[in-house]
Amino acid sequence: MLSPIDFVRLRLAARACGRHRPAGRCPAGRAFGSAGPSPRSLPGALALAVVFTVSLGGCALIAAMKGPPAAPPVLDPDLVQRGAILFNDPALSGDASRACATCHPGGGTDWKVYRDGTPESPGLESGWRTMTLRGAWQTAPYLWDNTATDISGAVQRMLAIEMRGGKLEGREREALEQYVLSVPAFDRGRTEPDGTPIEPVTLSARRGFAIAQENCFGCHKPPAYVRLLRYDVGTGGSFAVPTLRGTIPGGPYGHDGRWPDLESAIRSIIAHEQTPLSDEEIANLIEYLWLL
Numbered sequence: 001m002l003s004p005i006d007f008v009r010l011r012l013a014a015r016a017c018g019r020h021r022p023a024g025r026c027p028a029g030r031a032f033g034s035a036g037p038s039p040r041s042l043p044g045a046l047a048l049a050v051v052f053t054v055s056l057g058g059c060a061l062i063a064a065m066k067g068p069p070a071a072p073p074v075l076d077p078d079l080v081q082r083g084a085i086l087f088n089d090p091a092l093s094g095d096a097s098r099a100c101a102t103c104h105p106g107g108g109t110d111w112k113v114y115r116d117g118t119p120e121s122p123g124l125e126s127g128w129r130t131m132t133l134r135g136a137w138q139t140a141p142y143l144w145d146n147t148a149t150d151i152s153g154a155v156q157r158m159l160a161i162e163m164r165g166g167k168l169e170g171r172e173r174e175a176l177e178q179y180v181l182s183v184p185a186f187d188r189g190r191t192e193p194d195g196t197p198i199e200p201v202t203l204s205a206r207r208g209f210a211i212a213q214e215n216c217f218g219c220h221k222p223p224a225y226v227r228l229l230r231y232d233v234g235t236g237g238s239f240a241v242p243t244l245r246g247t248i249p250g251g252p253y254g255h256d257g258r259w260p261d262l263e264s265a266i267r268s269i270i271a272h273e274q275t276p277l278s279d280e281e282i283a284n285l286i287e288y289l290w291l292l
């Protein structure tokens with residue numbers, strides 16, 4: 001269940017909606033922005049919940065409140081196999097210059113930043129860093145601004161923009177979507193589903209887990225290390241919570257690649273969240289992230 005604080009965050013998140021995409025792609029956001037008074041009390045929050053639920057109908061927000069699905073979707077193995085071939089096929093792109101796998105090698109991320117499918121320097125406004133597709137079955141709504149409510153929406157956008165007007169319809173399209181949903185989450189097998197490190201681990205990593213439980217799991221919730229909502233962590237708007245699985249080795253970090261390394265990502269986020277952590281605690285956190 002969401003706390004009243006979450007509702008405030010939700011409203012703020014919704015208000016920023018559309019800042020990075022043309023208006024009209026985010027009807028849910030507009031419904032939010034016009035919602036009533038701030039939820040100062042639990043009954044207030046509940047009343048707002050009703051307003052939201054009614055005004056949003058079947059919106060992905062309801063799914064977001066429930067959290068990621070517990071079990072992977074049932075997929076057709078033949079379609080998944082066909083989808084894997086399509087995923088690696090440059091002929092899918094409008095100018096045959098790239099495959100999905102060019103930017104999502106092995107279903108993961110190349111960690112590069114693109115603007116309209118063209119490489120861009122990290123940290124520039126309107127650049128988007130490639131997201132990992134590992135564990136994508138758990139992370140709808142999709143894209144850094146959560147504007148794609150389902151996998152079909154995300155693939156549509158990828159074909160149009162990142163694949164330069166690629167076309168794919170019918171069964172072939174379904175095959176590609178099923179493949180994306182079949183890519184398993186990154187997992188080093190070193191943590192329990194609730195994030196607890198599996199022994200033996202270093203004292204530093206164990207401490208890092210305790211610090212993450214306290215300061216990070218509210219948004220990066222195990223086992224997927226996501227919340228399906230957007231949050232403003234001081235990066236110029238509200239963005240999807242990226243998974244922390246497989247973030248090391250990697251980078252640059254952030255929706256636009258603004259943080260060159262993990263340490264600067266963590267320092268920036270905790271400064272915004274006003275959680276003072278010592279240098280040692282940050283090192284502990286990073287050691288814990290190595291387990292994910």
Ligand code: HEC
Binds near residue numbers: 098154159
């Ligand atoms: C030129 C690089 C590039 C190519 C090619 C590319 N992608 Fe992406 N992908 C990205 C970037 C960048 C993002 C984040 C974009 C955003 O948030 O607007 C992304 C995001 C996604 C997401 C959303 C993931 C999430 O967790 O929200 C999916 C799904 C996806 N891509 C699938 C595909 C598929 C399928 C293809 C091939 C049809 C493809 N991509 C081709 C760069 C690329």
Ligand code: HEC
Binds near residue numbers: 230256265
């Ligand atoms: C209020 C919610 C919230 C909290 C709390 C939070 N994060 Fe995040 N985190 C986010 C969001 C949202 C982003 C994406 C921001 C962006 O890209 O602009 C993010 C991005 C990141 C990234 C970059 C990942 C990538 O793929 O680029 C890392 C690493 C990270 N967070 C680690 C942490 C750690 C460690 C903590 C605990 C100290 C933490 N976060 C606490 C919401 C949160």
